[in-house]
Amino acid sequence: MTTLPDLSLHAGGLELTRRALALCGATPGMTLLDLGCGCASSVALAEELGLLAVGLDRRVTRSPGRPLTRPPFIQGAAERLPLSDGCVDIVLAECSLSLVADRATALAEIRRALRPGGALALSDVYLRSPERAPEVGALLRPVRRGPARSRAAICAELTTAGLIVERWEDHSAALRGLADAIGPRAVAAQWEPAPGADPFATALAVARARPGYFLLIARLAG
């Protein structure tokens, strides 16, 4: 068990991260990129498990008690990964890909950076009632419609990017404690209404669409 403090900002915390890495078949010596790493708690866990890990995020987040350069961190964008082709065994994206403005480009970059046979461990918010997803998407700010997707839409995006979905798990129960753990502001930011949209109508549409949380493992054919 890790003795690291769980400073993660995603549902399920480091326990879910550990499960994701196990499902990817992570072994010591493998290389890992944590996309949208925040304070890099998952990077620290990956290092503890013997992986060569680096975090990437648009923002620099200081972690209490840790120097700014530890764990290894790159400030950058998911749509333009500063990595060479096929250099990464595992890409971890925990509650981050849905917040990327251009997900198609980010997935193409993930595909480029993965070695053949490499894995993407993706966990994020989704809507469990797919028939209501379009209604929710129409009420959200255009650049923040990422969370308003169904399971089928998410899997289709990965398939289009050339990744093979191996496993899908629902972890919606992990959402229950999320607002308490990371604060309601961070959770509410996922459901930002579009200009002119009624905030309560947006909240009701989201609630009726049954927001949930998933863990998905996909691979690049090797």
Added chain:
Amino acid sequence: MSQDERATWVAHPSLVCGRCSVPLQVRRVNVAYLGNAFPVELLRCPQCGLTFVPEGLALGKMAEVEQALEDK
């Protein structure tokens, strides 16, 4: 909150905080329930942060959202 409701509240400076005696202002508030949270606009005291939730809103739209989140 519709634009009409918002205009009504802004136009009623008589809504003041009982603790601070400061007029309430429309502010973004993040309302959380069962792990979910949503940004809405409510009247809030700019001094102590006390948020006013009208009874009609609590029993109406907010209750609808709670009900939808409780349904499996």
